[in-house]
Amino acid sequence: MSDMFNISDPGPELPAANADWPVVRDWRKQTRAxxxxxxxxxxxxxxxxxxxxxxxxxxxxxxxxxxxxxxxYWPFRGEYDPRSILSSMRDRGSRLALPVIVEREQPLVFREWSPGSLMTQGVWNVPTPESGEAVLPNLLVVPLVGFDEQGYRLGYGGGFYDRTIAAMPTKPRTIGVGFELGRLETIYPEPQDIPLDSVVTER
Known part of the structure; x- marks a missing residue:
């Protein structure tokens, strides 16, 4: 993990350590925004x-x-764009896959991707491979809205990555990627939240 990054606006006040889920959910929503x-x-x-x-x-x-x-992931809403780095991995023999939301409150499906793959607009108008068999990546490069010192991730609130990782027959390695301004003291993880193996930021 990198050094703490101080921002002028600390965001919503942290809930109490024993706060119940509705309080944490509201805090996460405000913090995410x-x-x-x-x-x-x-x-x-x-x-x-x-x-x-x-x-x-x-x-x-x-x-x-x-x-x-x-x-x-295919970047949107100001996310760091990993495509050039991942494309360079493909040039070195790696295969690449993008997530597809098939149904809400269900695990993601990953479909293999390469430059020139036929794409369609998925949920939130994020491009996804139009077709292809489901694959199981060895490693997931995961976007971050926020993250904490324990490696827990604050995403967009759908729980897709936690649900997907939990459903995989073999747990993949996970690297969260985002900007240091997303660092939090804690996201108040719930039992279903799965920590990332590592986090990469600009620091």
Whole structure:
């Protein structure tokens, strides 16, 4: 994990340690909205500089997985764009796969992707492979809205990645990728939340 990044606006007040789920859910919703606002508002200059540092760190983190099947994400809403780094992994023999939301409150399905794959607009208008057999990646590169010191991830609230990882016959390695402004003291993890193996930010 990288050094703490101080932001001027700390966001919603942290709930009590023993807060019940409705309180935590409301806090997560407010925190998610604040982090998304901050992420979308990153200046072009900072985004380019931070993304370059993330790319360097992500390339190093992916080095042991050359030649393996890697699941990644198509960026939206100001997310770090991993496509050039993952494409370079494909040039080195890795296969790549993108997630598809087939049904809400169900695990994601990963379909193999390569440049030129026929794409369709999925949920939230994120491009996904139009067809293909489901595959099981060895490694997942996972987008972050927020994350905490224990590696728990704050996503968009659908629980798709936790549900998917729990349903896989063999747990894949997971690398969360995002900007340091998403670092939180805690996300107040629930029993179904699965921590990431590592997190890559610009720091």
């Amino acid at each position: 604040k982090l998304l606002e901050q992420r979308i508002g990153i200046s072009a200059e900072d985004r380019a500089a931070w993304s370059e540092r993330i790319s360097q760190a992500l390339a190093a983190a992916l080095e042991p997985y050359a030649g393996q099947l890697i699941g990644f």
